[in-house]
Amino acid sequence: MNEFNFIDSLKKFQNASSRVVRGIGDDAAVLALDGRWYQLFTTDMLVEGVHFTLKMPPVAIGHKAMACSVSDIAAMGGIPTCAVVSVGIPRRVPPALVARIYQGMHSCARRFKVSLVGGDTVRAGALTINVALLGEVEKKYLVARDGARPGDMICVTGRLGGSFASGRHLTFTPRFKEARWLVQHARPTAMMDISDGLAGDLRHILKASKAGAVLDERAVPCHNGVSVLQALSDGEDFELLFTLAPARAKVLARSAPFAFTVVGEITAASHRLMIKDISGKARAVEAKGYTHF
Amino acid sequence: MNEFNFIDSLKKFQNASSRVVRGIGDDAAVLALDGRWYQLFTTDMLVEGVHFTLKMPPVAIGHKAMACSVSDIAAMGGIPTCAVVSVGIPRRVPPALVARIYQGMHSCARRFKVSLVGGDTVRAGALTINVALLGEVEKKYLVARDGARPGDMICVTGRLGGSFASGRHLTFTPRFKEARWLVQHARPTAMMDISDGLAGDLRHILKASKAGAVLDERAVPCHNGVSVLQALSDGEDFELLFTLAPARAKVLARSAPFAFTVVGEITAASHRLMIKDISGKARAVEAKGYTHF
DSSP states (O other), rough: OOOOHHHHHHHHTTOTTTTTEEEESSEEHHHOOOEEEEEEEEEEEEEEETBOOSSHHHHHHHHHHHHHHHHHHHHHHHHHHHHEEEEEOOSSSSSSHHHHHHHHHHHHHHHTEEEEEEEEEESSSSSSSEEEEEEEEEEGGGOOSOOTTTTTTTEEESOBBBBHHHHHHOOOOOHHHHHHHHHHHOSSSEEEESSOOOOHHHHHHHHHHHHEEEEGGOOOOTTTTTTTHHHHHHOOOEEEEEEEEEHHHHHHEEEEEEEEEEEEESSSSTTTTEETTTTOOOOEEOOOOOOOO | HHHHHHHHHHHHOOOOTTEEEOOOSSEEEEEEEESSSEEEEEEEEEEEETTTTTOOOOOHHHHHHHHHHHHHHHHTTTTTEEEEEEEEOOOTTOOHHHHHHHHHHHHHHTTOOOOEEEEEEEEEESSSSEEEEEEEEEEGGOOOOOOOOTEEEEEEESSOOOOOHTHHHOOOOOOOOHHHHHHHHHHSSSSEESSSOHHHHHHHHHHHOEEEEEEEEGGGBBTOOOOOHHHHHHOOOOOOEEEOOHHHHHHHHHHHHEEEEEEEEESSSSOEEEEEOSSSSSEEEOOOOOOOO
């Protein structure tokens, strides 16, 4: 049972509330705020021994805990605002180390203008950090996963793969600036951050948008020393995956103030993900995507 | 180092944001919402082996995870609205047990009209549940910890002590109805939920309000078989502790639709907590209050 099965099973537990615009199933929940803005709400838990070890730099662990949530808000087109942080701390972990984790968290928060407004500190057997983050997005800029249409270009920022092996999963920069530029200038039809690998996350967009896709193997931007299969399936790149109408993709190519790559095209075939190899032959993508669970 | 030391140390990490009305240091953070309402934001983490064991009924564990946060919102005078839930799940825990925990969480959420709008599910060595909850409170009804004034009556709902030993810590009802009645009819000057024991939590009010207090040992409402010392120091009662102007206390005694007890009086002596015994003699309270940390 992976994360998405569980989150699907949570859906039946949603209650109707006048504030809920979109509930479970995207990078963040969407809540009514005022005439012009939506509020966004997301939560991320990191666990020692699963997402990090205490041999890693504590400032980077704190950075990651905040950056994951900032990335979720960015992926909806939004601006992060206020966070509450719960930390479970084993007796064996010295307070000085915890303080450095907080420093990393705060440094990331400051960079993205997030206010740390509350917290809970408890005992735990393994160091555990949960960041719950609010954000805001202009209604007209909200992007979800369900708007990809056949013919849309599939794009990614940066390069993919090898995030764990390289340590990039601890030090990544959430693509907040890029996401805000995109919603303001390029109207992406769907967007999310790549946390489970390009193939796995594209499947979430395809499922939500009831569409298929063809990726171009030669186009996938891999980090040095990383295979296309790794780029498709490694987790925690935290780059943006987005789709655009073809005309918009051309504008983007001319004017975007950041690197991005067109890696394929949305197709009509429901729920199927294909990849074209160097010879131009398309086959079904086997890469499963990293599952955290 | 206890929870409050840590949360104090977090304060220096707060950023200024236009939305933040009150940050770290109360049951929930207070954020600007609109002309009439504030938004409230709180987070609570429960860890297997610390706050519960898997020998306890899973539905009750889920109930408690949501009820703790509802209690925080209620203690500010507010109405809970939307929650995001992170769950860390060990491989050894069967999905059916996790589903029953979710059922307990949802049942509590439904009872208090909370929408579960998002979640994160990760692997962990110990079952870990984090609930981050939003709420709303009319600006005129907001109650914090810092408004207690000398002469105010100190009151508690229900009975205290023995929450762990009796299992009440898993099945308690957050005092939402009582808190809303209080803010609408009795204007408490300070309020919080009793999670660390009457003495420990009253000290938080005294510190925030820069006041002292005298408790009346004979007045402390103890559960059957529980000593006054336990009632002062046991954790997780989740009753309301509140202070009222004396005139208001009289109105409350006549009209409140729930049981409450006057247990003492706020005094001017800064940061000192005294208790009068049966002979009428006052001594300093030794009870430390339960620390989760």
